[in-house]
Amino acid sequence: xLLIGVLWNEKIGIRxxxxxxxxxxxxxxTIVLFFIVRFVGQKINTRTPEGGINESVYVDNNETxxxxxxxxxxxxxxxxxxxxxxxGVSTSSYSDEFLEILHEIAKLEKAQRGD
Numbered sequence: 001x002l003l004i005g006v007l008w009n010e011k012i013g014i015r016x017x018x019x020x021x022x023x024x025x026x027x028x029x030t031i032v033l034f035f036i037v038r039f040v041g042q043k044i045n046t047r048t049p050e051g052g053i054n055e056s057v058y059v060d061n062n063e064t065x066x067x068x069x070x071x072x073x074x075x076x077x078x079x080x081x082x083x084x085x086x087x088g089v090s091t092s093s094y095s096d097e098f099l100e101i102l103h104e105i106a107k108l109e110k111a112q113r114g115d
Contacts, residue, residue, distance in 0.1 A: 049073045053106060072106025080105045 048054040049072075056069035070079070 051075060066110065068110045070106055070109075075106070077104060077106050080107050082107055082109045 046054065052071075052073045053075055054071050056067070058065040058067055072079070
């Protein structure tokens with residue numbers, strides 16, 4: 001009877017080790033994939049078109065630092081100042097909505113205080 005209990009515990013232990021091994025593999029793979037996607041995204045987002053502009057900086061505004069970014073395919077195009085609806089919500093995910101007209105304008109995004 002004792003031998004059955006020991007064998008049962010060994011089977012459970014081996015199964016747990018396999019599960020832990022796969023969890024570690026999945027976790028490491030997810031972390032590596034995250035950093036690869038982040039690296040590629042940074043390279044794409046920091047690309048400046050020839051003759052264009054792509055800058056993101058903090059500026060002093062009434063003794064506070066505020067984030068602005070400007071992107072355009074031609075430095076001579078007019079600038080569209082984009083102000084989103086309010087502090088506390090990022091609208092970076094909506095930036096792609098401007099892709100169709102970026103050849104005609106330069107888009108300036110300004111973060112509101114509290115963002």
